[in-house]
Amino acid sequence: MAQDNESRRLQSSAPQIAYRDDPRDAAGKIAIFQYATVLVFVFLVSGFWQLQVQDPERYSEAAERNRIKSTPLLAPRGKILDRDGRVIVDNRTSYSLLLNRDQIKWEHLPAISSALQLDYGDLTAHIRRDTRPQIIIKDQLSRDDIAWIEAHQDESAYPEMQLIKSWRRQYPQGGFAAHVTGYVGEISETELDLPQFSDYRQGDIIGKDGLEKQYDKTLRGVDGQQRVQVDNLGHERQMETTQDATNGKDLETTLDLDLQSVAELAMDGKHGAVVALDPRNGEVLAMMSAPSFDPNKFTGRISRTDWNQLMTDPFKPLLNRAIQAEFAPGSTFKPIVALAGLETGVIDEDTEFHCSGGASFYGNYYRCWKKTGHGNISLHRAIEQSCDVFFYNVANKLGIDRLAEYADIAGIGHKTGIDLPNERESTMPSTKWKLHLSREKWYVGETISVGIGQGAVTVSPLELAAAIGGIADRGKWYQPHLIAGVTPTLSRTGHFNPENIERVVSGMYAVVNEGGTGRMAALPGIKVCGKTGTSQLASNKFLKGTAAGRAMKDNAWFVGYAPEEAPEIVVVALFENGEHGDRASWIVRDVLKAYFDKKERKAKGLELQTEIQQHLGATNLLATHLVEPRPLR
Amino acid sequence: MGYRAFKELDWPLIIVTLILSGLGILQVYSATNGTKWDGAWEKQIIWVLTGLVMMWATAVIGYQTLMAQVLYLYAGVIGLLFATTFIGNKVFGSTRWIKIGGFTLQPSEFVKIVLILAVARYLIEFVRPATTLTWGDLAKLGIMVGFPMALVMKQPDLGTSLTYIPILVSGVLMAGLRWKQIFIITSVLVVALPIGYHFLKPYQKDRLVSFKYPDRDPKGTGFQVIQSRIAVGNGGMWGRGAKDSSQTHLGFLPVPHTDFIFSSFAEEHGFVGIVIALVLYFLLIMQVVQNAQTANDRAGLYVCMGVAALLLFHVLVNVGMVVGKMPITGIPLPLMSSGGSNTWSVFLMLGLVNGVRLRRFVN
Numbered sequence: 001m002a003q004d005n006e007s008r009r010l011q012s013s014a015p016q017i018a019y020r021d022d023p024r025d026a027a028g029k030i031a032i033f034q035y036a037t038v039l040v041f042v043f044l045v046s047g048f049w050q051l052q053v054q055d056p057e058r059y060s061e062a063a064e065r066n067r068i069k070s071t072p073l074l075a076p077r078g079k080i081l082d083r084d085g086r087v088i089v090d091n092r093t094s095y096s097l098l099l100n101r102d103q104i105k106w107e108h109l110p111a112i113s114s115a116l117q118l119d120y121g122d123l124t125a126h127i128r129r130d131t132r133p134q135i136i137i138k139d140q141l142s143r144d145d146i147a148w149i150e151a152h153q154d155e156s157a158y159p160e161m162q163l164i165k166s167w168r169r170q171y172p173q174g175g176f177a178a179h180v181t182g183y184v185g186e187i188s189e190t191e192l193d194l195p196q197f198s199d200y201r202q203g204d205i206i207g208k209d210g211l212e213k214q215y216d217k218t219l220r221g222v223d224g225q226q227r228v229q230v231d232n233l234g235h236e237r238q239m240e241t242t243q244d245a246t247n248g249k250d251l252e253t254t255l256d257l258d259l260q261s262v263a264e265l266a267m268d269g270k271h272g273a274v275v276a277l278d279p280r281n282g283e284v285l286a287m288m289s290a291p292s293f294d295p296n297k298f299t300g301r302i303s304r305t306d307w308n309q310l311m312t313d314p315f316k317p318l319l320n321r322a323i324q325a326e327f328a329p330g331s332t333f334k335p336i337v338a339l340a341g342l343e344t345g346v347i348d349e350d351t352e353f354h355c356s357g358g359a360s361f362y363g364n365y366y367r368c369w370k371k372t373g374h375g376n377i378s379l380h381r382a383i384e385q386s387c388d389v390f391f392y393n394v395a396n397k398l399g400i401d402r403l404a405e406y407a408d409i410a411g412i413g414h415k416t417g418i419d420l421p422n423e424r425e426s427t428m429p430s431t432k433w434k435l436h437l438s439r440e441k442w443y444v445g446e447t448i449s450v451g452i453g454q455g456a457v458t459v460s461p462l463e464l465a466a467a468i469g470g471i472a473d474r475g476k477w478y479q480p481h482l483i484a485g486v487t488p489t490l491s492r493t494g495h496f497n498p499e500n501i502e503r504v505v506s507g508m509y510a511v512v513n514e515g516g517t518g519r520m521a522a523l524p525g526i527k528v529c530g531k532t533g534t535s536q537l538a539s540n541k542f543l544k545g546t547a548a549g550r551a552m553k554d555n556a557w558f559v560g561y562a563p564e565e566a567p568e569i570v571v572v573a574l575f576e577n578g579e580h581g582d583r584a585s586w587i588v589r590d591v592l593k594a595y596f597d598k599k600e601r602k603a604k605g606l607e608l609q610t611e612i613q614q615h616l617g618a619t620n621l622l623a624t625h626l627v628e629p630r631p632l633r
Numbered sequence: 634m635g636y637r638a639f640k641e642l643d644w645p646l647i648i649v650t651l652i653l654s655g656l657g658i659l660q661v662y663s664a665t666n667g668t669k670w671d672g673a674w675e676k677q678i679i680w681v682l683t684g685l686v687m688m689w690a691t692a693v694i695g696y697q698t699l700m701a702q703v704l705y706l707y708a709g710v711i712g713l714l715f716a717t718t719f720i721g722n723k724v725f726g727s728t729r730w731i732k733i734g735g736f737t738l739q740p741s742e743f744v745k746i747v748l749i750l751a752v753a754r755y756l757i758e759f760v761r762p763a764t765t766l767t768w769g770d771l772a773k774l775g776i777m778v779g780f781p782m783a784l785v786m787k788q789p790d791l792g793t794s795l796t797y798i799p800i801l802v803s804g805v806l807m808a809g810l811r812w813k814q815i816f817i818i819t820s821v822l823v824v825a826l827p828i829g830y831h832f833l834k835p836y837q838k839d840r841l842v843s844f845k846y847p848d849r850d851p852k853g854t855g856f857q858v859i860q861s862r863i864a865v866g867n868g869g870m871w872g873r874g875a876k877d878s879s880q881t882h883l884g885f886l887p888v889p890h891t892d893f894i895f896s897s898f899a900e901e902h903g904f905v906g907i908v909i910a911l912v913l914y915f916l917l918i919m920q921v922v923q924n925a926q927t928a929n930d931r932a933g934l935y936v937c938m939g940v941a942a943l944l945l946f947h948v949l950v951n952v953g954m955v956v957g958k959m960p961i962t963g964i965p966l967p968l969m970s971s972g973g974s975n976t977w978s979v980f981l982m983l984g985l986v987n988g989v990r991l992r993r994f995v996n
Contacts, residue, residue, distance in 0.1 A: 026807055026934055030926055033803075033941065034919065040949045041915050045908060047956030051866040052904040059866020066863065067879040232884035 065102055065133065068240060069162075069230045072098070072134065075221025076167040078248035080181055080211055082257040083285075083484055089171055089181050089212075095141045096166040097149060101133045103160035112158065115148050116141075132202055139299075140168055159234050169205075169299045175292025177260055179320035180253075180284075180420070180482065182210020183295035208298065210320070211251060211482060213421045221248035252484040254283035262594040263288045266587040271576040272555075273321035273461040276591050279469030279561065279570045281488035282478030284418070286571075286591060287462070289321040323416075323423040326458035327574065330533030331386045331517075331581065332557045333412075333453030335471055335504050337394055338379060340406035342500035346397040349503055352378045355389035362445040366392050369534070383507025384516035386532060386581075388452045395451025400442055403450065404430035409494045410467040411477055412459055417491070418480045426463050429456035454536060461572045464559055469570035470494070472529065472561045474501050505529060509564050512585075518558060521585040526596050527564035530588065532581025533557030553577040558584035562592050569595050638693060643990045646920040647688075650968060650983060653913050654681045654976075657894065657969030663875045664889035664897040665971075667882075673890050677971045684980030691984025692991055696936050699985075700754045706747045707777075713740035714784040721788075728788050739974035741785045741793045745943060746981045748797055751777055752804035753935035762931060765809040771818075774801060791837050792962035796946060803942035804935055857887045862957045865899040872903030890971045892963050895955045910969075914948050924986050924993075933989035940982045 051059060080089035097116065104127065113120040116138050127135060138145065146163065153161040169184050187206040191197050200206060206220070207213035224245035229237045256276075263274040263286045276286040291313075297306050310318055319325065341347040357373035358365055368374065368388040374381070382390035395403060407413065413428030427433075429450060431442040449455035459467070462480060470477035475494035508529035511518040517532040535555045556578025561570035573587035658681065662674035691699070699706065713731070717740050721728040730737040755774060760766060766774075778801040785794035810818075830838065864880035867873060880886045881897035889897040899907050918941050925937035944967055951966040953959030965972060967979045 026938075027926065029807055030922060030938070033938065034922060037915065037918055037922075037941075037945055040945060041911055043958070044949070044952045044956065045911060047953070047958050048865065048899065048904055048907045051862055051956060052869050052899065052907070056866055056869040059863050060869065062863045063867035063880050063885075066860075066885045067883055229879075230883070237883065 067229055069228050071164055071226045073224035073226055073245040074166045075223050075245035076247050078219040078250040080251045082253060082255045086257050088177060091167040092170045094166055094168040095146055096136045096164050097138045097141060098162045098164050099135050099137055099160045100162060108158050116145050171295040175294050176264055178292045178295045179289040180210055180287050182212035183208055183298040184212050185298050214419050215251050219248045219251055222246040253482050254484050256285045258598055259286040259591055259594050262590050266590045271315060272574040274573045275322050275461045275465045276569055276571045277465045277469050277480055279473040279567050282480045284480050284482045287322045291315050291317040293317040322461045323420055325460055326424060326426050327555055328535035329453040329459045329464055330535030330557055331453055332464055332531045332533035332559045334383060334391050335508060335531055336407055336410050337391050337451050338383060338504050340398055340403050341394040342503060343496055344402055347394055350378055352376045353390045353393045355387050359389045359392055361396055361448050364445055366448055379503060380507050380510060384510035384514055386517050391451040392448045395447050400447040401430050404428050409492055410470055411463060412467055416463055416466050416480050419482050426460055427456055427458045461574045465570050465572040468559045472567040472570055517582060518585045520582050521560050521589040523589060523593055526562050528560055528562040528592060529564050530558060530560030532585060534581045553579050556581050556584040558588045560588040560592060638991055641991050642987050649913055649917045653968040660894055660898045661890045661971045664881050670890055673971045680973045680976040684976050687977055688980040688984035691981050692987035695988045696985050700750050703750045703754050707751055710740060710744045710747045714781060727790060729790050741790060742974040742978040744781045745978055748778055748800045749936055749939040752800055753932050756804055756808045756935055757932045760808050765811050766805060789834060792964040796964060799942040799946040800939045803938045807935055807938050857961055858957050860885045861893055861896040861955050864896040865956055868900040868903040870904050872901050872906055875901055891965060894970050895952055895966050918944050921986050924990050927993045928989050929993050936985050937989050940986050
């Protein structure tokens with residue numbers, strides 16, 4: 001009753017406006033509402049289930065990306081050093097602009113591209129293509145670029161921009177040793193698909209050619225990362241872990257910058273190649289190819305015009321002629337023919353042939369370079385005077401296969417196996433070779449031209465240096481290499497009669513010192529041996545047609561080594577369109593002189609500035625050459 | 634009112650309410666600690682305590698007394714809405730608040746209470762029991778709800794204005810419609826909604842679209858949706874706890890103590906915490922419905938169902954927004970989101986429900 005009273009009292013305070021009716025007829029509708037409520041809650045719980053239980057990693061990773069600003073700490077590549085530890089390729093600090101993908105606003109891009117002189121189309125294409133969370137959009141920022149970025153990178157303007165320290169590869173100026181050092185660039189998509197690049201990532205800088213490519217794994221370091229916790233405005237809250245970058249290892253090479261610079265200067269304005277080797281172990285002391293290119297243009301992104309210019313240049317500046325050109329060796333091949341003749345016994349020291357300015361074989365007339373002829377001539381003078389008729393006869397007596405056997409020992413027709421990418425294989429013809437190549441028989445007449453290094457035989461400058469160096473080293477052929485501190489690899493040994501080798505060597509000594517074709521290469525006090533060569537371009541498959549406009553002058557070769565008895569250095573110079581071998585001989589002489597000057601000064605404890613460098617008018621040649629190219633003489 | 638009435642209050646409802654308010658205060662504390670909103674939790678305690686008093690007072694005064702005065706109440710809130718237009722504070726380009734003393738008041742929140750009462754009053758006064766509504770009834774009810782809706786939409790505050798719709802819908806459906814009417818209304822809406830969309834402000838359109846395609850503009854309107862989903866997902870099964878909830882504490886989550894309080898709750902307490910909180914909301918709504926079932930008169934039924942529908946709408950839209958399944962409308966989560974007007978408004982509604990409860994045995 002008390003309850004009723006209470007209720008009545010409550011009731012009485014309310015005015016009587018309502019129907020007194022039973023709301024229970026609404027039960028069905030209320031039930032529908034309850035079911036609807038259950039559905040709503042099931043719907044909501046399922047939403048949380050999807051985000052929190054089914055796929056939480058995705059969102060915790062996203063939260064992590066929000067929370068952590070990571071700055072790449074780029075590792076500098078190792079330097080490339082010469083045999084005395086002097087720096088050939090260095091790094092310079094520079095700054096790069098990075099965009100954080102999560103924060104990119106497309107409406108910012110036109111302003112960024114115009115402020116930094118980037119092409120808007122290229123930039124958007126780059127951002128679409130590059131899928132990394134952080135994209136480097138410009139390297140080697142200028143002072144103005146950096147000032148603009150620093151003024152605009154705060155959260156209110158362009159929060160996606162991040163300035164990072166990076167390294168710019170610094171190569172010698174003027175294409176100095178460019179073919180040996182090679183160059184670096186961003187890894188391409190085709191490279192990324194290859195198994196050997198599995199530990200490389202998009203955007204990595206990778207060696208594209210030369211030593212940079214060959215020893216990329218040594219040179220490149222491991223990038224680190226600095227992680228900072230940030231809030232939504234990009235303010236740094238606290239440091240997280242920092243993983244330091246590991247620098248790449250320096251690469252010590254066998255190159256000698258003094259010899260290299262002399263070779264570069266001697267070839268200034270010419271096309272061709274120079275290679276200097278130590279025949280005792282295969283160390284490459286100098287290697288150059290002309291025309292050259294500026295690898296500095298490749299660091300970062302090379303401009304399209306520069307690239308097109310390099311690709312369409314008829315003289316192919318990117319080609320490393322020292323290992324990739326295949327030229328007929330011409331008369332520089334004759335020492336090998338002579339050795340083969342002596343070893344097989346088809347000739348001896350005294351065998352004479354008559355040269356009347358030419359000779360007939362198998363119905364064809366083959367001329368000697370000397371129209372008046374050499375008269376009766378034996379081996380020593382035949383090498384000295386480079387008599388073609390003598391060697392036609394030797395080749396004819398040998399036959400192509402016996403000649404090929406000895407050329408093979410000297411390495412002709414093989415890659416030398418030097419530690420540079422893309423070495424080309426040269427050609428040493430034989431019956432088997434021709435059958436294999438064209439399913440045709442070898443005609444004996446074809447052997448005659450091969451006897452003077454024409455016809456199908458081709459070599460690269462490096463190969464010729466290695467071949468003649470092996471003879472100079474009395475029958476030991478070492479594999480040429482550029483990296484210092486490795487045990488020399490003996491490729492082949494010829495078990496020759498030492499007297500036969502001495503006969504060939506004395507012929508090559510006569511070339512330089514007894515009034516032969518290479519007398520320009522003579523050096524006072526040093527027993528230089530050598531051999532000239534003049535090869536006809538008709539047999540030169542490589543340049544034929546590519547430089548059609550150029551006069552088809554013969555290529556000049558010279559291969560020289562010294563000292564005669566115990567050679568320390570063999571140098572090959574190829575002077576394209578140089579017309580005659582003696583025009584290549586003084587290039588070799590310069591390099592040889594630089595080598596022996598340096599050796600002498602070293603022994604005397606003097607400065608290493610060589611006499612030849614002084615003579616060439618470059619007191620601090622290396623430095624000037626590194627800073628800017630300048631015309632010499 | 635004596636001890637009896639106190640004892641007769643809906644204690645299960647009040648306990649659930651207090652637990653949710655407590656969770657809300659803790660979450661406001663955790664989400665704003667060390668931010669520019671530091672101290673919001675202290676204010677929230679005051680809102681909740683004053684809200685409890687208001688609830689008690691409303692329960693004792695009773696829905697019937699209030700319904701009797703509903704014309705004045707209606708005129709009062711409309712006046713306040715107009716006042717807001719003229720003397721209101723402009724915040725983020727929208728005029729929703731008026732300053733009274735040291736407090737800012739959001740009149741549109743209190744419109745809800747008045748509309749619940751007004752709809753119930755109309756239905757019991759002009760509609761006979763066991764009949765259905767006429768088109769005339771619908772038009773009058775529509776104008777009654779539509780007028781303040783239009784004023785609030787004008788502020789502009791689309792979210793709050795939309796919360797008046799469930800009040801109308803629940804009243805109309807509980808009173809009864811013919812199938813034919815339902816069919817016609819549905820057809821009209823299907824045609825009218827796209828046209829209405831046309832009249833929305835651009836940012837409102839963006840919000841409506843961006844919940845569906847948040848990645849279209851991840852830094853613009855889609856930002857809040859994306860960040861909220863990340864926060865929720867980051868919570869995982871067991872939650873990150875108050876220390877490691879980076880989305881909440883590093884500012885990636887927008888307004889982590891008001892509209893997106895459930896996102897930060899989800900980040901800190903995970904799926905388990907979420908299920909517990911949602912169960913509490915379910916119990917809250919079911920308890921309100923229970924009061925509708927036991928109501929002494931149709932008026933009590935309409936009031937309780939209006940409150941239940943409104944709460945359900947709030948939970949659906951706010952929590953749906955948090956998980957990215959509903960557009961961003963900016964309506965608070967009842968009892969948990971910090972803020973004076975919305976907290977008071979919920980307690981006033983629960984006061985109405987308790988009032989129904991107190992009068993359930995009167996006959």
